[in-house]
């Protein structure tokens with residue numbers, strides 16, 4: 001069994017917030033993740049929600065800023081978040097850009113050198129981290145959901161579409177809905193996946209739905225004052241694909257909200273209710 005080093009542990013809403021590091025077989029380097037166990041975890045196996053954070057974030061960002069633990073304690077949901085990429089791989093230029101490389105793993109397995117050796121976040125989350133959570137925490141393997149923000153919203157949507165047997169509920173805050181069409185996605189996909197855009201379609205939520213993949217009822221919240229909305233996020237593209245495919249989508253726009261965790265924390269209770277209703 002994977003040995004976990006506990007980096008810190010804190011009482012939180014009658015449950016436990018903890019931070020871990022372990023040597024990752026998938027990544028080939030140490031990886032960090034965080035877990036919130038609500039009080040219900042003391043006596044039973046409970047549903048789990050994986051949260052995938054956005055560009056520049058770490059395993060701490062969601063747990064510190066999203067205000068999710070209060071609702072998780074009420075609803076009996078375990079929360080798991082993880083770093084947004086491998087770190088300190090030694091790849092030249094890894095930390096030069098805030099929207100690519102370190103802090104920007106895009107939740108896929110890179111196929112192109114030099115990134116493909118370490119940048120394997122898709123396998124890390126769907127296999128290694130999922131197994132750690134099932135083996136070492138009171139998690140119900142049949143009741144796992146996934147959600148995320150921005151790049152992590154992209155990750156949540158694409159992993160839910162690609163692994164419908166693993167994730168039974170899905171939602172997102174301000175996700176990158178059509179990465180093949182936006183500058184963040186094009187830059188990441190060109191380096192991680194190469195020039196053949198046919199391979200990109202496997203990692204683009206809009207394209208996956210166009211290509212026939214489906215997910216359970218999808219909830220997306222999007223701020224209208226989001227500084228990245230027009231250039232990077234393209235919810236209209238996803239909405240069109242869902243409409244044409246008859247994929248159920250609740251897409252809510254909110255005036256006065258930007259891309260930050262102030263927006264995320266405002267709508268957190270709705271997202272946890274959405275997952276609770278699907279998983280309990």
Ligand SMILES: N[C@@H](CCC(=O)N[C@@H](CS)C(=O)NCC(=O)O)C(=O)O
Pocket residue numbers: 053054055056057061065098149150151259260261
């Ligand atoms: N560093 C970027 C912003 C990056 C950013 O907004 N990241 C989002 C995800 S895409 C985030 O959640 N940042 C962490 C935070 O708000 O704490 C900039 O200066 O424009």
